[in-house]
Amino acid sequence: MNLDTAAGQLPSRRIADAVRALITAGELAPGDKLPSERELARRFGTARNTAREAIRLLTEEALVTARHGRGVFVREKQRVVRWGSERYSRRTYRETGLTPFRLEMARQGMTPRVEVTSIEQVTPPFDVAERLKASPEEPSVLRRCNIYYADDEPLQVVTTYLRWADAEGTLLLQAETGPGGIYGRLEERGHTMTTGQDEITARMASQTEAQELDLPPGVPVLDVLHTSLDQDGEPFEVSRFVHRADRAGLVYNFPIEG
Amino acid sequence: MNLDTAAGQLPSRRIADAVRALITAGELAPGDKLPSERELARRFGTARNTAREAIRLLTEEALVTARHGRGVFVREKQRVVRWGSERYSRRTYRETGLTPFRLEMARQGMTPRVEVTSIEQVTPPFDVAERLKASPEEPSVLRRCNIYYADDEPLQVVTTYLRWADAEGTLLLQAETGPGGIYGRLEERGHTMTTGQDEITARMASQTEAQELDLPPGVPVLDVLHTSLDQDGEPFEVSRFVHRADRAGLVYNFPIEG
DNA sequence: TAGTGGTCTAGACCACTGG
DNA sequence: CAGTGGTCTAGACCACTAT
Structure with a gap:
């Protein structure tokens, strides 16, 4: 998984942009688990809270959903x-x-x-x-x-x-x-x-x-x-x-x- | 303004509950300014980030809206x-x-x-x-x-x-x-x-x-x-x-x- | 038990707003 | 200019999940 294509200005945006790009490109499919907050922070050289803020942005966009103790996952498309x-x-x-x-x-x-x-x-x-x-x-x-x-x-x-x-x-x-x-x-x-x-x-x-x-x-x-x-x-x-x-x-x- | 009626378990919830109670009771009317994040943190004896988390919860409920450099305000009812x-x-x-x-x-x-x-x-x-x-x-x-x-x-x-x-x-x-x-x-x-x-x-x-x-x-x-x-x-x-x-x-x- | 997200602390600097 | 929200750091402990 390549996370280096990040754009954006703020570190939290850069992380969110990178993960969003992976999701829309299909490299992270619905149901897939994202790297952990601590792992994202390590890869991007930020504090954990910053990676967490990125996850929050994606959650607000309804792209991912967090499960306590398990990880953060790409949302499944729901039947409507x-x-x-x-x-x-x-x-x-x-x-x-x-x-x-x-x-x-x-x-x-x-x-x-x-x-x-x-x-x-x-x-x-x-x-x-x-x-x-x-x-x-x-x-x-x-x-x-x-x-x-x-x-x-x-x-x-x-x-x-x-x-x-x-x-x-x-x-x-x-x-x-x-x-x-x-x-x-x-x-x-x-x-x-x-x-x-x-x-x-x-x-x-x-x-x-x-x-x-x-x-x-x-x-x-x-x-x-x-x-x-x-x-x-x-x-x-x-x-x-x-x-x-x-x-x-x-x-x-x-x-x-x- | 009395903020002591807080219930809840977590500090961030307690702050959010207290502010929400003031809004629903009408003590904070639409358009009114909330105490600043730093002030809320001081009154409840928490770190500023914790007061900030409380504001985030209220924002998510669409009860308040933050304006950079000005403060956090109770949402105006919008004509529909x-x-x-x-x-x-x-x-x-x-x-x-x-x-x-x-x-x-x-x-x-x-x-x-x-x-x-x-x-x-x-x-x-x-x-x-x-x-x-x-x-x-x-x-x-x-x-x-x-x-x-x-x-x-x-x-x-x-x-x-x-x-x-x-x-x-x-x-x-x-x-x-x-x-x-x-x-x-x-x-x-x-x-x-x-x-x-x-x-x-x-x-x-x-x-x-x-x-x-x-x-x-x-x-x-x-x-x-x-x-x-x-x-x-x-x-x-x-x-x-x-x-x-x-x-x-x-x-x-x-x-x-x- | 190890790894995860959930929450919190106590600072820091920045950008924006108003007087 | 002082005060505000916006963002970030570098830790900490807790609750939950899987093994």
Whole structure:
């Protein structure tokens, strides 16, 4: 391995540039182990902290990932799961008997698992209350928290909010919501999903989210705030999907208004 | 200012926790200056590097931002510009005479500016070639690179790809593309945008992008790969929008397939 | 047990900003 | 000019992983 092609000005940049060049040239392949921090420092004639700063720069670029006690490794390319408006499709369920998440997992040859982490009556956060037309000052909604796993690795954290009036005394208070899932029960209460709105942002994960998603440093999350409207144009369900951005993509198809 | 409520185990975490608590409690408001690294180190009885590590943790959480020679400041909440499928609407242009970008800027009371950084005949990258049905092995497309500014701050970097056959000998090779812009010229070549597809991911910015967008550390980008299909369902334009995620959001409305 | 990354110390010099 | 963040040195001890 040749590390002598370093450019840059600062020692830490020079080291980062050299290692990055090896990665982009393919001499260090995904999964390969980098020289240790102490070894890099020796080769470049710097203090260990300087080599460490170089590794930090590469980590921030999501090129490498450190494993305590083992070493620093070139990141593996992750399979990306693509989500879009069709994830709300009822037809999908009727035709396959699979929920959209399980269907996507089946497509990708991955094993799905859903963990229900809490089901509670709560006071909704302001943005949710606004969209759901619920009171932000009293426990007016049911909140269901889930974590979705693919091959036992967490992919997304989903928080669903329903008006308490719709949820009270139904299977929506249970982990197992019955055939057709949440939307099945909501149809029984007179809400058929007719249109949806997704509001999308990206950001770095909160501490809690980073923990729940087992997120490596330098990976942002895609935050999708979904609102379901029924046949009367009334909002009846709001969900927040927080995806690992390195394993999730979103796809929307739409007609162009003339 | 009271910094004694620190919890945590590690000194760097304790400092970060204390400062974060002040920010979330509102005692340090957006725009406020934090104590200097040396001052934090003195108060907590640590080395300066340890206080610096605490600041790094907060920077990674996008809570604070450092300005060389001035200090570390609590991040200002940024106004968020929301984009969605309506940004491609021709009706918008007919009714207001404004392109979608200028219209959104007018709504927000901001001053728009568009910089054309290059217009070249190039060999398209693989993902673009695939979507545009163009050859990835010869200079089969025109590439137009733009940077969009709001109040002279860069908001998004946009790269548009058109088939060379559609662009050759037209105003599309010029910076000023004439009335109705790019889509106006493409209509004259027989392509009316009928449906669109947006493929969305989030990631940390490349070095070039971070520079072009003047992006503070810890802010990811929203990457939108847009494909325009004409009246025959043929793709005729592909654009990549790279947005600062702290100042951009996306909104999609869609009917639910029964 | 040896080697790795994670954190810390106590200095140092530089580049940038403001008065 | 003094004060700030940006970078670096040359050590140290700890926690984790593999053998």
